[in-house]
Amino acid sequence: MANNVSDQEFSRPHKHIRLPGKRIHIFREVSSTNNVARQMAMAGAPEGTVVMSLFQSGGRGRMQRQWVCPPGQGLLLSMVLRPDIKIESIPQLTLLGAVVTAETIYLTTGCTAGIKWPNDILINGKKVCGILAEGSLSRRKVEYVIMGFGININLDPAQLPADCRDTSTSLNLETGRRVSRMEFLKRFMISWDEHYQNYAQFGQPYVRSQWIKKNITLGRQVTIKKDQDVIQGVAEDISDKGGLVVRRLDGTKQEFLAEDISLRG
Incomplete structure (x- = not known):
């Protein structure tokens, strides 16, 4: 079990850890966790496979925007999903991922995070997380979906790119203390499994109800x-x-x- 794994475990060149129902592959550096997770999915990796890295040299967000996070200061992860959904339902997973991230931030830090449609997580008006869902289709059927998350955990102002210091933040900056990435990861996985199972059972109405509770876009x-x-x-x-x-x-x-x-x- 991984309950006694510390943050130092993330500094090893390559490691596997286990959380309930999850096998997590940890790398020191990759081009993108989404890229690695996609390669694993193409090789037959089961749903729930997780890829993490201390650093990614080619991290990206929506519309091919660059995502930058200094080594070891964020949580960079991607999940392999094989949902039984229609092609047009893939964006619902982005909304679900935003719900899980905002909930995890609150449960681990006490900070209230809001969702800016569709995939930005903001605290006090500043971005702390981005989410990117990428699907693979075969004969109009969803073969797999890669869900990528980039969460600023322990960045300080000097580590933020100069052009986004006024618009980005981290959990450390918002709380005034370092946040355990391992504890955040464990709580994130618990929340993900709970919401993902409910989504599989209740579909879009469930996602909509949960997203609306945490969004900061509607009505503006x-x-x-x-x-x-x-x-x-x-x-x-x-x-x-x-x-x-x-x-x-x-x-x-x-x-x-x-x-x-x-x-x-």
């Missing part, structure tokens, strides 16, 4: 950039696909999918 004025268009309106709801439903200034409603837009507000 938003500015959406799609291609060359800039659209303003009020975020009103999320759709069955996980898209954002916006009431535009002319009163009409429009659904936007995460891969198509950049959201401000």
Whole structure:
């Protein structure tokens, strides 16, 4: 069992640890945990396989944005999932991952984290986590989904990239103390299993209800950039696909999918 594993275990070049129902592969450095998890999925890795790394040289977020975290100061992990869902339901997993992350942050630190649609986790208005879901399809069937999480755990201001020091934070900065990555990981896995099982049983209505409780987007004025268009309106709801439903200034409603837009507000 891994209950007595300390944070020092994460500094080894390569290691396996076990949490209930999980086999976790830990690397010192990879290009991206999503890339490694995808390779394992293609080789037949079972659902629940987890890849972690102290550092990733090519971490990325939505719309191919770069995700940077100094070695050993964050929780960088990806999970292999093999859900029995339709292709259009993959974005629901992103919403579910956001729910789990916000819940874990509260349970481990006491900080209230809010979800900015679709996949940013904010504390006091600053980003602490990004989530990226990537699926593989075969004959319009979901073969597997890789869920990637990058969570800033113990970064200090000097370790944040200069261009995002005003918009990013870490659990350490928000609490004033170091946070055990191992304890965070264990709590995260417990919460994930609970919510994922409920999602498998109850589907999209469950995700929607849980996400709405923790979101900070609905009811607010938003500015959406799609291609060359800039659209303003009020975020009103999320759709069955996980898209954002916006009431535009002319009163009409429009659904936007995460891969198509950049959201401000």
